[in-house]
Amino acid sequence: MAPDNRAAELSDERAAEKQYAEAMHRRADRPQPTQGARSTYWTGTGQPIARRAAFGELVGRVALRGPEHEHLDGASDFYIGDCHYNLDGVEIFSWAAPVACAFFRGSTHHTLCDDVAVIRTFVHSGGTLTEFHDEALVDDPPSRPFARRALNIPTAPIRPTIPRLPTKQPPAQQQPRTTPQTPAPTSAGSTAVARANQTGAPRASTSRAKTPLRAESVLQSRLAAPRAERLTSVLSTLQPDQYEIVTAPGRADLVVEGQPGTGKTIIAAHRAAYLVSPAVDTSLRPTGSVLLVGPSREYSRHVEGLISSLAPGSSDIRVVAVPEVLGLLTQVNERDLRGPTSYTWQDVDTELAALAGRALAKAKRTGRRHPNMRSALEQVYEILRVNGSSAEPLTNDAEWRHYLRSLPRFGEARVDRSLQPLLASIVTQIKLPQQLWGIGHVIVDEAQDVHPLEWEVLRRLNSGTWTIFGDLNQRRSDHTVASWQRVADYLGIRMDSKVPVTTLQRGYRSTRPIIQFANRLLPRTERELESLQREGPDPVVVPTKSLSPEAMRQAIALLDRHPQGTVAIIDVEPEKVRAETLRLGWVADRGDRNKWRKGGRLLTITNPDAARGLEFDGVVVVEPGAFPPNLGRQGQLYTALTRANRELVVVHNDALPDELRVRRR
Numbered sequence: 001m002a003p004d005n006r007a008a009e010l011s012d013e014r015a016a017e018k019q020y021a022e023a024m025h026r027r028a029d030r031p032q033p034t035q036g037a038r039s040t041y042w043t044g045t046g047q048p049i050a051r052r053a054a055f056g057e058l059v060g061r062v063a064l065r066g067p068e069h070e071h072l073d074g075a076s077d078f079y080i081g082d083c084h085y086n087l088d089g090v091e092i093f094s095w096a097a098p099v100a101c102a103f104f105r106g107s108t109h110h111t112l113c114d115d116v117a118v119i120r121t122f123v124h125s126g127g128t129l130t131e132f133h134d135e136a137l138v139d140d141p142p143s144r145p146f147a148r149r150a151l152n153i154p155t156a157p158i159r160p161t162i163p164r165l166p167t168k169q170p171p172a173q174q175q176p177r178t179t180p181q182t183p184a185p186t187s188a189g190s191t192a193v194a195r196a197n198q199t200g201a202p203r204a205s206t207s208r209a210k211t212p213l214r215a216e217s218v219l220q221s222r223l224a225a226p227r228a229e230r231l232t233s234v235l236s237t238l239q240p241d242q243y244e245i246v247t248a249p250g251r252a253d254l255v256v257e258g259q260p261g262t263g264k265t266i267i268a269a270h271r272a273a274y275l276v277s278p279a280v281d282t283s284l285r286p287t288g289s290v291l292l293v294g295p296s297r298e299y300s301r302h303v304e305g306l307i308s309s310l311a312p313g314s315s316d317i318r319v320v321a322v323p324e325v326l327g328l329l330t331q332v333n334e335r336d337l338r339g340p341t342s343y344t345w346q347d348v349d350t351e352l353a354a355l356a357g358r359a360l361a362k363a364k365r366t367g368r369r370h371p372n373m374r375s376a377l378e379q380v381y382e383i384l385r386v387n388g389s390s391a392e393p394l395t396n397d398a399e400w401r402h403y404l405r406s407l408p409r410f411g412e413a414r415v416d417r418s419l420q421p422l423l424a425s426i427v428t429q430i431k432l433p434q435q436l437w438g439i440g441h442v443i444v445d446e447a448q449d450v451h452p453l454e455w456e457v458l459r460r461l462n463s464g465t466w467t468i469f470g471d472l473n474q475r476r477s478d479h480t481v482a483s484w485q486r487v488a489d490y491l492g493i494r495m496d497s498k499v500p501v502t503t504l505q506r507g508y509r510s511t512r513p514i515i516q517f518a519n520r521l522l523p524r525t526e527r528e529l530e531s532l533q534r535e536g537p538d539p540v541v542v543p544t545k546s547l548s549p550e551a552m553r554q555a556i557a558l559l560d561r562h563p564q565g566t567v568a569i570i571d572v573e574p575e576k577v578r579a580e581t582l583r584l585g586w587v588a589d590r591g592d593r594n595k596w597r598k599g600g601r602l603l604t605i606t607n608p609d610a611a612r613g614l615e616f617d618g619v620v621v622v623e624p625g626a627f628p629p630n631l632g633r634q635g636q637l638y639t640a641l642t643r644a645n646r647e648l649v650v651v652h653n654d655a656l657p658d659e660l661r662v663r664r665r
């Protein structure tokens with residue numbers, strides 16, 4: 001396309017977006033009786049809160065081979081945006097509407113998919129539409145696939161050189177025609193995501209064969225760009241395989257695994273927003289609210305902005321960390337808890353829930369009335385602690401009798417971190433707090449770190465279906481579950497023979513050299529991961545006698561090299577580095593000792609636990625030999641090394657783990 005025409009088209013697209021955004025703002029200011037919150041579960045007040053309209057950002061545009069009458073009233077193109085709007089006769093469809101599969105591709109099918117000639121992907125920077133990228137799906141795309149809207153300046157007809165996108169997989173069976181506002185049926189091609197069908201029956205287990213990438217050049221430049229502090233929407237570059245998982249029916253269960261940086265969190269967040277979108281047919285939405293469960297408050301902060309940009313103002317979606325769920329139930333503040341998450345496997349074993357059930361039955365027989373939940377919880381816990389009574393013990397198993405005898409009194413137990421799953425499990429059996437009523441779908445991210453008894457607690461909260469995301473190689477405790485089959489068993493996920501597990505195979509985050517370095521910690525058979533960022537500096541290993549000063553020196557050098565990006569130091573004992581940081585004049589954020597600032601720069605100093613699910617352009621990992629292994633594997637260290645997007649530095653004084661002992665500088 002001639003540069004003049006391109007500039008004119010870009011300004012036309014910007015004008016369209018401005019008009020759309022203004023319309024969305026006007027819509028937000030109007031009372032919208034039909035768009036009110038569907039539930040009042042999490043408004044806290046019991047009153048519905050008004051749903052705010054979307055921000056009005058355009059994701060992309062689709063040009064058909066010619067005019068289309070059934071859905072587009074004779075137009076030959078349409079936009080994909082936050083939500084539906086008709087812009088001077090050109091349709092903008094929500095990214096969550098069935099027709100959006102014509103833009104995102106994959107194997108789902110809408111009747112308009114057959115007529116797509118060109119797909120346009122928009123690039124935004126700092127909230128402004130800065131670029132677009134066209135891809136043709138046909139060999140002879142129209143000379144001007146997209147009609148000019150605002151300005152009608154005639155341009156000389158020229159043959160555009162639009163890169164050709166590989167055609168998407170044809171559906172295995174042709175699906176019936178659908179309208180843009182009704183859900184598109186999914187197809188079961190050989191590369192389809194393993195998902196349960198719409199009646200809830202799962203398909204066989206499968207690994208995802210690699211589907212072609214779309215908007216690859218936009219994707220690549222986005223991945224190489226500095227990381228923001230929090231996750232942002234990737235709708236414009238969402239890939240066909242990701243789109244399929246995002247849009248899988250909400251009344252079916254899904255398990256998705258993938259190595260670090262394969263987009264699990266991104267898919268989880270987009271899926272949560274999809275499942276509450278009004279553009280999705282109610283028969284495909286869960287019958288209740290959606291809970292997105294992550295591992296930590298840091299994770300919640302990492303994804304919350306993304307959720308509110310994709311599902312603005314929705315009261316049907318909530319992001320919580322597992323410890324927050326437990327705290328909601330036990331009414332204990334996380335800050336007041338002491339000790340590790342578990343001392344023995346019994347602390348987090350589901351048998352405790354069964355024993356608690358028996359203790360509760362016994363408590364009910366006493367007929368005692370309780371003024372509040374805390375008093376009821378104390379009674380059940382104390383019955384459990386003394387194993388019922390000698391005449392009627394809760395268990396005769398020697399191991400469990402011994403365990404119950406070792407439990408502390410209720411006052412101490414309340415603030416013991418390892419006993420929170422047990423106390424929370426008791427509460428779920430007595431009565432769920434109102435804030436946790438009506439959940440119809442739970443999405444669990446970093447699921448490899450959820451303990452069996454925590455699964456049991458989550459199971460009692462959820463009256464509907466599940467989407468589970470995780471990476472068993474990143475397990476950090478011997479007491480978590482070692483297979484997805486076990487997780488499915490705990491949750492009662494229906495299956496024919498095996499759990500349907502979808503495996504993601506593309507690495508979006510770390511460069512190939514970083515992934516190759518970290519993957520040395522894995523068994524050879526599990527090292528297969530295609531890094532989309534193929535080039536990047538090799539990880540640097542620095543032996544040193546003064547760990548904290550060296551870690552800071554390396555972190556400052558990384559900040560120099562990534563002035564727009566993010567840098568973190570990950571240390572099993574971060575207090576020592578924090579002391580050094582303080583000595584160098586850095587200041588911690590109020591209430592968050594992970595964030596340190598000096599001269600307008602931000603440095604994250606954190607332990608491996610709080611780093612889960614996060615990412616940074618540069619990462620310094622301190623003393624890898626000090627990271628505790630679990631069951632002979634290096635889950636915590638593996639997670640820490642793979643937080644790096646562009647550069648990884650390892651500083652150490654003690655011996656390195658054997659697998660990492662090479663390439664010193």
Ligand SMILES: Nc1ncnc2c1ncn2[C@@H]1O[C@H](COP(=O)(O)OP(=O)(O)OP(=O)(O)O)[C@@H](O)[C@H]1O
Binds near residue numbers: 231237260508
């Ligand atoms: N389609 C996409 N377009 C642009 N960026 C993407 C896309 N998919 C994933 N990413 C980016 O890749 C990075 C890694 O994704 P994400 O955090 O979801 O991976 P993950 O599998 O959850 O990793 P981990 O298990 O290590 O926490 C993020 O910065 C995310 O924005």
